[in-house]
Structures are given as structure tokens and as C-alpha cells.
Amino acid sequence: MQELVLDQPGHTAQKEYEREAADIASRQEFEALLPEAAPLAFRVARGVLRNSADAEDVAQEALLQAYRRWHRLRDRQRFRGWLVRIAFRLALDRTRSAKRREIRETLWSQTAHRASTEDIAASSEFQTHLEAALAELSEKYRIVLLLSAMEGHTLEEVAVLLSVPLGTVKSRLFFARKHLAEKLRCHVNLTKTR
Amino acid sequence: MPCEPYQDALVSAAAGAQVTRALRSHLLACDACRTALAEEQALHASIDAGLRIITNPAVPPSLIPSVRVRLQESALRPRWTVAQLVPAAVVLLVVLFVAREVHWLVWGTSDTRRSASVSLPAQPGQFEPPGRGAVAVSPQIARSGAEHASRGATPLVSRGENRPETVSEILVPRDQEALLADYAERWRSHRRVVLTAEQLSDAPLKPLEVAPIQIALLDVRPLVDADSR
Numbered sequence: 001m002q003e004l005v006l007d008q009p010g011h012t013a014q015k016e017y018e019r020e021a022a023d024i025a026s027r028q029e030f031e032a033l034l035p036e037a038a039p040l041a042f043r044v045a046r047g048v049l050r051n052s053a054d055a056e057d058v059a060q061e062a063l064l065q066a067y068r069r070w071h072r073l074r075d076r077q078r079f080r081g082w083l084v085r086i087a088f089r090l091a092l093d094r095t096r097s098a099k100r101r102e103i104r105e106t107l108w109s110q111t112a113h114r115a116s117t118e119d120i121a122a123s124s125e126f127q128t129h130l131e132a133a134l135a136e137l138s139e140k141y142r143i144v145l146l147l148s149a150m151e152g153h154t155l156e157e158v159a160v161l162l163s164v165p166l167g168t169v170k171s172r173l174f175f176a177r178k179h180l181a182e183k184l185r186c187h188v189n190l191t192k193t194r
Numbered sequence: 195m196p197c198e199p200y201q202d203a204l205v206s207a208a209a210g211a212q213v214t215r216a217l218r219s220h221l222l223a224c225d226a227c228r229t230a231l232a233e234e235q236a237l238h239a240s241i242d243a244g245l246r247i248i249t250n251p252a253v254p255p256s257l258i259p260s261v262r263v264r265l266q267e268s269a270l271r272p273r274w275t276v277a278q279l280v281p282a283a284v285v286l287l288v289v290l291f292v293a294r295e296v297h298w299l300v301w302g303t304s305d306t307r308r309s310a311s312v313s314l315p316a317q318p319g320q321f322e323p324p325g326r327g328a329v330a331v332s333p334q335i336a337r338s339g340a341e342h343a344s345r346g347a348t349p350l351v352s353r354g355e356n357r358p359e360t361v362s363e364i365l366v367p368r369d370q371e372a373l374l375a376d377y378a379e380r381w382r383s384h385r386r387v388v389l390t391a392e393q394l395s396d397a398p399l400k401p402l403e404v405a406p407i408q409i410a411l412l413d414v415r416p417l418v419d420a421d422s423r
Contacts, residue, residue: 023269024269027265027269030265031262031265034258034261034262035258038253038257038258038261039253039257042251042253042254042257043249043250043251043253046248046249046251047248047249050248052251052254055251056254056256056257056260059257059261060257060260060261060264063261063265064261064264064265064268067265067268068268126240126244127244127247127248130241130244130245130248131248134245134248145245146245146248146249147249149242149245149246149248149249149250150249150250151246151250173210174206174209174210174211177209177210177238177241178205178206178209180241181205181208181209181234181237181238181241184237184240184241185237
């Protein structure tokens with residue numbers, strides 16, 4: 001005998017209510033992670049973009065993207081690594097589009113960018129060369145260098161964040177540091193000879 | 195200036211590689227290499243300090259509140275679910291279909307194939323409804339028919355009351371009616387039910403074989419002799 005289930009009028013409303021409740025619970029869970037996740041996204045973006053205002057925009061965008069795909073993330077332990085990748089990717093995209101824009105725009109309009117106090121403080125000569133050398137590194141070396149330089153990140157944590165073996169992190173870090181030293185050695189020598 | 199054989203080892207050691215026993219014993223004996231290693235280590239210390247400045251900036255206090263606001267906004271924005279998308283797509287398709295039909299009824303030109311096709315009778319004077327057994331004539335042929343009409347020819351196919359108003363007329367000279375009807379009959383016998391403009395490309399047509407037009411012998415009469423006037 002076939003059993004028929006009738007859709008009662010209140011049934012849809014109940015479903016809607018349950019869905020809204022699940023959404024609210026999900027948002028609260030996500031918001032609870034913000035105090036830890038937002039600085040991480042900001043610092044990753046700042047390491048790539050070298051500009052705090054742009055980094056804040058990218059961090060916001062990365063967090064929103066992460067929230068939109070939050071329900072797809074089964075293993076919540078991987079959230080930090082996931083967010084790092086989103087923020088890094090978005091920051092790289094913005095760098096590329098900024099470069100294209102820079103080419104398009106004329107010289108007089110390039111003065112529109114205003115450096116923050118923090119940017120000015122950090123823009124010593126060596127720092128400028130360091131940032132330039134960092135920007136020349138390939139993505140896989142750069143992200144390892146940035147994450148390992150962030151406070152509170154051990155190499156094991158970096159390996160977990162990037163989902164790569166610890167040995168890979170160590171070798172990439174070694175190569176990246178060596179590359180930076182090669183690029184910056186001449187500037188240190190120049191400073192000494194002055 | 196460090197000793198040549200130990201130069202790479204010094205750089206690697208400063209970058210974090212393990213110091214080998216040979217290098218360690220050499221460093222005990224060589225002042226130049228010791229100085230070079232110290233300089234290299236100082237460089238790496240500067241790099242590390244610089245990286246710490248880059249990667250640990252103060253987080254703007256507006257960041258978290260801004261994200262919270264944007265999360266709130268995105269939660270308030272209505273979201274399309276599959277249960278809503280499917281009926282919406284069905285309704286859209288129905289509306290499009292109805293609009294197309296209405297357009298065809300009003301303007302009668304929604305389907306180019308219908309407007310360009312025409313049925314030809316199997317026998318002169320005998321008409322068939324369009325459909326099975328009808329021969330559709332391509333727009334090129336229809337155009338040639340229109341040219342005939344402009345030369346004062348009589349219509350072979352007239353649109354009767356039972357014909358849809360979307361079909362064009364072909365006008366052919368009266369003495370060509372039988373030939374064209376014969377041509378249509380031959381197409382029918384080849385089971386070419388419908389020949390549309392699209393089918394022309396993949397099914398090459400045989401040229402229309404039309405018997406030479408019989409023209410009665412002209413009655414030639416000499417002009418009145420101009421000289422006789």
C-alpha cells in the first residue's frame with residue numbers, strides 16, 4: 001500500500017524557520033572566529049600588497065568569500081589555511097590589476113596614492129629593497145616566508161596551514177631566505193661604504 | 195674576503211643550513227671567513243627584522259566591525275535556492291514561449307521558414323493543404339516567382355481561405371503552370387516531403403528541367419515599302 005504524505009501548510013514555514021535558524025547559527029560560529037581570522041587575513045594581504053588600506057579591503061573580501069563558502073568546509077580545523085590561501089590569492093590578483101592600472105594611468109594620477117603613517121615608518125631604504133625583493137619571489141616561496149615571519153607561527157603550523165610537508169616548508173624557506181640575501185647583499189654593502 | 199672553497203657554505207650556513215664539521219674547523223682558524231659569516235648572519239637578521247615589520251602590522255580597528263556589517267548585509271540579502279530557481283526558470287520559459295507565439299500571430303514573421311515556404315499543387319488547379327506531400331520552395335525560388343509576377347504573369351498558387359496567411363505566393367507564367375506542377379510531382383515521387391531552405395545546402399538540387407517553350411511561328415509580314423509611298 002502506497003503511503004502518501006501531504007505537504008501541510010505549516011510545513012514550508014517550519015522548513016524556512018529551520019533554515020534561517022541554521023543560517024544564524026552558522027554566522028555566529030563564523031563571527032566567533034573573526035578576532036583570530038581577520039588579523040591573519042589582513043597580515044597575509046599586507047605582506048603581498050605593502051599597503052594597509054588595500055590590505056584591509058582584501059581582508060574583508062577574503063573573509064566574506066570564506067563566509068559564503070563556509071557551509072562547504074567540512075573540516076573546520078582547516079579554516080585558517082583555507083583563509084590564508086583565499087587572502088593570498090585575492091592580494092595577488094589585486095597586485096596584478098594594480099600593475100595593469102599603473103600602466104594605463106598617466107604619471108600625474110599616480111600621486112593619488114597616499115601612504116599611511118605606518119607605511120612611511122616602515123619605508124626605510126632597506127625595507128623598500130626588501131619589499132621589492134620579496135615581490136620578485138615566486139608565490140610558493142613568498143607565502144612560506146610571510147607566514148613563517150608572522151608572530152606565533154612555527155614551521156609546523158605553516159606546514160599545516162599550507163597543507164604541505166614540514167620538509168617542503170623548510171626547503172622553501174631556506175631557498176627564499178638565500179634569494180633575499182643575494183638580492184639585498186649589494187644594498188647592505190652600499191650602505192656600509194657611504 | 196672569505197676563502198673561495200667556503201664561500202657557498204658560509205652563505206648557506208647563514209641562511210639556516212647546518213654548519214659542517216669542516217667549515218666549523220676552518221672558521222676556528224680563518225678570521226676572514228669568520229667575519230664574512232658574521233656579516234652574512236647580520237644580513238639575515240636584518241631580513242628577518244624587515245619581514246617581521248612587513249608581516250606583523252597593526253590591524254586596523256575598523257576591520258572586524260566592517261566585516262561584521264558586511265556579513266549582516268549578505269545575510270539579509272535574499273538568496274536563491276534550487277527550490278526557487280526551478281519554478282522561476284519554468285515560468286521564464288513559458289513567458290518566452292507565449293511571447294514568441296503572440297509575436298508570430300501579430301506579425302506573422304516569427305518563423306522565416308513558414309513565410310518562405312509555399313505549396314505547389316500536384317495537378318494544375320488542384321490544391322493541397324500544406325504538410326505531407328507538399329513541396330516547399332526556397333526563398334530564392336520564391337523571389338524568382340515574384341519577379342515573374344512583376345512581369346505580369348498569372349499566379350500558379352493562390353492562397354485560399356484554408357491556407358495560412360504566412361505563406362507567400364509564387365507567380366508563374368500561365369504556360370509554365372503544367373511544367374512546375376510536374377516538377378512538384380517528381381519531387382513528391384522522390385519522397386522529398388519538405389524541401390526547406392536549410393536542406394538546400396546538404397541536398398543538392400537537380401536543375402529544373404523545363405521543356406523549351408514553344409513559341410508559335412511568327413507571322414512575318416513585310417513592312418509597307420517605303421519606296422512605294
